[in-house]
Amino acid sequence: MGWIMSAVTVYVGLMVVMYLLQPILLYPGASPREEPEFYGVKGMEKISLTMDDGVILTHWFKAPARLGYPVVLAFHGNAGHTGDRLPKLKYLLEMGFGLLQVEYRGYAGHKGRPSETAFKADGAVAMSWLLEQGYAEQQIITYGESLGSGMAIWLAARYQVQAVILEAPYSSIAEVAQAKYWYLPAKWLLRDKWRSDLAIRDVTAPVFIFHGEKDELIPVALARRLLSLAPGEKQSVFFQEGYHMDLYDHGAEKNVREFLEEYVLGKLGEGKLGNSLPEAAK
Template sequence: MLQTVIGTVAVAYIAILLTLTVFQRFFIYPALKGEGRDVPGFEQVLYPTADGLDLMAGYKPAGDGKPTIVYFHGNGADWQSSVVATDRLTPAGYGVFAAEYRGYRGNPGSPSEDGLYADGRAALTWLKQRGVAGGDIVLVGNSIGSGVASQLATEFDPRALVLISPFASLPQIAGEKLWWLPVRAVLRDQFDNKAKIGEIAAPILLLHGDADTLIPDHHSRELAAMNSAARLVIFPNAGHELAWHDAAEREMLAFLEELDAQDRNR
């Protein structure tokens, strides 16, 4: 009987590991389908990726002299939710490009780490073609979007980088959650923010809730330790929904206005 129990557990363990290995991107990217709702004040725009996809997202131009926020949402959200997460910034004149990913909200393609990076590059190229320079762009990434924003901050020269509820890396957070499985060995997508953040010269703001049970705040603390110039703000009693809290938006707005003031005083 003991052998039977051990054999059953072993078969179940292998089945779970195989399921995770084969369907990992289904679990990592639970893409919302359909085009979603129209958002007043935002134009739906199409922009091409380098690998031949046309993506749809939302755009609101900046006011005179204000930068444009390029917002990369979390894995279970959509570009329309990014509008809600920036609704205290647009009244202040900041533009918002609410980026979307392949496979999300009616967009073609299937999401992956390299695919999301390509989608982010396409968004910045679209803005550049319309006269929005890198120095007038603020990259913002929430949750898995932190991986896209961090990567682009190593390739371009943004005005600033804001990471909300980020992880140090995807294998690290997956390994912490599924400690009983060798997930680090089977994950194809890495999103290694910790390896990149030290290379980023732009001003960095890290926002995290100390009640975040999905991605604990020690991930932001580890990221802050890798770049001495990074500013870390921990919000008491806030969970993984921090991006939609007014307090987080106010902190981001104060950070950007401080950068504006520093530029005016030079």
């Protein structure tokens, strides 16, 4: 019986460690970033916004280069910062879209404690800032990578955005944790569950999902489940040789461009996105 008690003790200990360390595992943070120019893009503005609890977050923004083009509101994954992602997203600027890259509390030298509740509140402030600049909800595209896909979906469920782009998304972080830590009741231990599977049911905008079949961090089956729950127009690409962070190496840019040309630029040509830029974008 002694070995059984020892095994139980170890198992309970693992659950305790999992519960206590989950903020670090889910939100590892990132070191300070350089200026936007360091990452190969000139003309990005630094937008500092004060959150409800006094934390100041500095995001990166560039207005659309073409008349009437939407702004892409982008949320990166749980590791790194906006600087890491700017090089792969600069094609959006080249296409004429605007770009607002949101940075997280606890990342890139910012103060504040990361959490699902805090991230969502901070994301809502970024969305409000865009609306205050004169952009209509229909002139905003939400883009989410990995953890950030939860932010993109959550906002798209609350605002009438033009489109939603999801890179390596999940149905819920609880399911991701359960798949990784299959030997623990991980989904019950997790405080921040990020239920994108529930939020996406209220998304009316066209959705584009791209994911890697060999993703070892977020199982591709969770992205397929999320896709099945999207109620409106949707497209997807699943890269046979793709992992989690290399989807652009497999040609994802071409697929995103095609989606934007069909669901955004096509409607722009029909006059459905408005025909003027806000004062801040002129």
